[in-house]
Amino acid sequence: MFEIVNNRQVIFGENKISDIPSLLKWYGCKKVFFATYSSSADSYHKIAGLLEEAGIGHVCYDQVAGEPDLHMINGGRDIFLAEGCDCTLALGGGSVIDTAKAIGMLAVNGGNVEDYQMNGKQVTAVPPLFIAVPTTSGTGAEATKTSVVLNNYNGLKKSLYHTTMIADIVILDPTLTTGLPRHITAATGMDALSHAIESYVSLNASPLTEMYGLKAIELINKSLKDACDDPQNLKARGDMMLGSYLGGLAITAGIGIAHIMAQPLGAMYKIPHGDACSIFLPAAMELNMDHAEARYARIAEALGVAEPESTDQENARRAVARVRAIREEIGAPVCLAPYIKETPDMDFIIDTVKKTTGHITCNPCPLTEQLMKDAFEKAMEQ
Template identity: 40%
Template sequence: MKGFSEFRMPQAVFYGNGSLTKLGEQAAQLGKKALIISDKIMVQVGNVKKCQELLGEAGVIHFGYFEVNSEPTDNHVSEALAVCLEQQCDVLVAIGGGSCMDAAKAVSVLATNGGYIGDYMGGKKAVEQEPIPVIAIPTTAGTGSEVTSVTVITNTKDDIKMMVKHPCLIPAIAIVDPVLTYSTPPNVTAATGVDALCHAIEAYISRLAQPLTDNLALSAIELIIKNLRGAYINGEDKEARGKMALASMQAGIAFTNASVTLVHGMSRPIGALFHVPHGISNAMLLPAVLEFTKESALKRLAVIGSILRPDLKALSMEELADVTIDEIKQLCTDINIPNMKTYGLDEEKFNQVASKMAVDALASGSPSNNPRVPSQEEIVELYHKCFVYDFSVCETVIK
């Protein structure tokens, strides 16, 4: 860790059952015209209507763009931006999963700074004007996008997931109401839950980790391991849902300040080329990547193992690191995370593009934060290993 650290998060976070009711009041403080950015599922389940009602009660004029899907693209961004500019909106409300929030973040920057969202990758184009403020309302417990400085948008021309990171992308307000996650189906609960687990673990082992992020990451890891199964089995388990929503937010704050590592670097190309939901592709990679990384992150993986299994804390560091990996593999097994072959990816195509994916993964910058920085060839090997990975094979006997 360098001599000093930087730590950022939203201006305000409202967490807990019923916190959605703060939307109107907060939006009215930020602007007069709101654009709600969401998807058709949120319209169907009534969450968009709730937002419209709360904004209306607060006297905030509102418009909507509801065409975002599970993988936000530059087309979604340009379409939403057109509505925003035409209606002269001065506040954005993003409700849904990470895709909706990421799209809103991109719109917020482009509305005041112009250009194409890819122009801002790696700081190539400076953000000179203050973006439109975003109120982010997650309906899944996973991405943590409501508290992060990152947006990931697919470039539809080149099939590349563009990651843009900038402090101005942190939403002004995060409203984390666990009640909104109750309707999340089991498969999405599993995918987003493991996404949050990846955020927390990667933030903890990252070369950019710091004391504040360590505390949040370890808390999130413990909460997720202990509550994701319950949320998966029973979507209306209020205690499990509440703790998962909290863990997702904690993990989001942790990784936006400490960064993600190799899992996310390898995951984005899979999503871009095969349209696998982000959380699932992360889950497919996590155990194998931790095995690859283990010797370079032994102490930290051992700390996680001792927290997850305090009854085994007398084991050696290497054994505790194995406990950590095996606990994760057992969790993936219990919530039915498939490997890439079982999921149905085209193996021939996968093999053909593995080298391109490895190049794209390294270009994202995330692998350089990993305790063990891989070569392109090592990433290709990991892709092949993960394609047929067996989550049920454990190094330790977990009872």
Template identity: 40%
Template sequence: MRSCMEFRMPQTILYGRGSFSKAGEQAGRFGKKALLISDRVMEELGNTEECLHLMKQAGVDHAAYLHVNTEPTDVYVEEALRLFVDEKCDVIVALGGGSCIDAAKAVALVAANGGYIGDYMGGKTPVEREPIPLIAVPTTAGTGSEATDVTVITNTADDVKMMIKHPALLPSVAIVDPLLTMSSPPSVTAATGVDALCHAIEAYISRRAQPLTDTLALSAIELISRNLRKAYANGNDLDAREQMALASMKAGAAFSNSSVCLVHGMSRPIGAVFHVPHGVSNAMLLPAVLAYTRDSAMERLAVIGRLMKPDGQGLSHEEWADVAIAEAKRLCRDLHIPTVKTWGIDKAKWDEKVQKMAADALASGSPGNHPRVPSHDEIVRLYDICYHYDFHAIESVVE
């Protein structure tokens, strides 16, 4: 255990059914004119209109940028930043999935400190000023971005997902209302739910894990194991949606204060190069990476196995670790998660890009937090295994 540990969360967290109604009031705590950053899906659902109405009721003037329609890029950040400056805004409200919240975090940082968002990757440029206050309102149960000090922005010139971590990226307020997740279709519920599971598992097995992150990560794993299939099968199951929203926030806080590991390191290049949504690319990798990790994190995987399959009895540590791997596979199978191959990525193009993806994965730093730190060649091999992976072969274990 590290001798001195640090734990950070948003200043304020509002959660539970109906908490979205506080968005305008919270924005008014920090400024007089808000920039709403969201997407067209939220607009079509009426959520952006409701958010703007809540701000109007609270006496907060507003402008809106509703163009975060893919995973966040530096282009979106620059466009939203320009609107923020032109409209003389002083607070930001992010409404949507992790893409909207991550884009908003980047705008909040750059609006206060200047430059290009990529300048802050790896601490190359110091953050000298407090960011613009940010109210984060997630509408999916997955990324946990509302509780993290991380943003991931694609550099469109280089096809690289830039992972930027700094305490300044923590939202001022997180509003977690499960009612906003009810509109998520099954495919989004599945992908974001497995994303949250990846966050929790990686936070727990990380070399940087600590007691507080362990508590949140294990609670999240248990909640997800009990509720994700229910939310996927019946999107109107509000109890399951509520538990998933809570689990996502817990998992986000856990990995933000611990770290993600190999799954995320390998996942980001897939998203950057082949434009696979983040939650899907994480899910494609999770079982194979857990199998690769088995012997290096036996005891912790055994704990995870017990949480994912609480009806098991009389098993050894080794067997419980195998249960964790098998249950991750079974979950991906039950949620109809695509493999790399079934997603439709051409094998020749995959092979052409695999060396770059492995290099980018290592450069991100996340694999260095993994219990078994991989070499470049091992990551290449894992990418090859994941291309052909079969979620239905529950009994198989990757060497």
């Protein structure tokens, strides 16, 4: 038994942002709530100019300072309503996409985002048309129905989601990522790799998520280093954009111990999501190894390091070594210690992990407190 939610339309190609006005016109949209990571970015000006030429109005929302919190979303909802917007456009990384995703939902469902995140309020109305245009290659947030939000009152970073919150249209335009700084390319790429690997070993994996996950691993393994070393390389940028999108589709199989730790600790210690995933991924693979050896051996094939004569155990170990090597090649973060200023209170950490994602049951190794402690310690040592 499985279920997967897909976008209605995915458009891949260089300069495909130029399709935006005709898409909006077709859907009869007149006023766009345009969320962007920077109102001074060339890509924002290009799209804004195209909208103007097409006679489509927009309001620019560039208030996503860091990863989304309640204020960014509730504040954006107020602007959406006050300006009479009828659709949502997100141009940015996971932070902007998740913010816009939640704002569109709130605009027609009422209440505040925390009502849905913490208090079980249900989505009952279909959000307005939502076009997601990623400018990082990591989260795959354009492919998911989830919005990950920091709750300012209790410090927990938790998701809210609904089938209808997934973007209707996704535009994957590799030219948008050529200006992405190296360290963000590296960390977000490790996030995408984490989605692909964690979903493939998930106890909820399905034939679809397996297919997406393996293809994502191949693309990321092939092109992450090139995207970091040669930022203008559109082939590598395109592979990463597609790998990230496929990783987003795959992670609907459920997150594993790397994300289960990365999400709450990222919020606690202000670690960007991709950096946190980079730190936890190899540790997670090692901790799961005995429970998913054959699956990691298949991952080793996708990573191009499997030897046909070797046992699954040997190949699974090669997969972990290759992930560590990728991380080193691109200079992505390997250790938690530099982010932690005071001696950590382990009970508090475990309690926070449990409150945030500790209910998730699809990690191959059973999710015990000991596993959380082991993951934390390994992440501190590396």
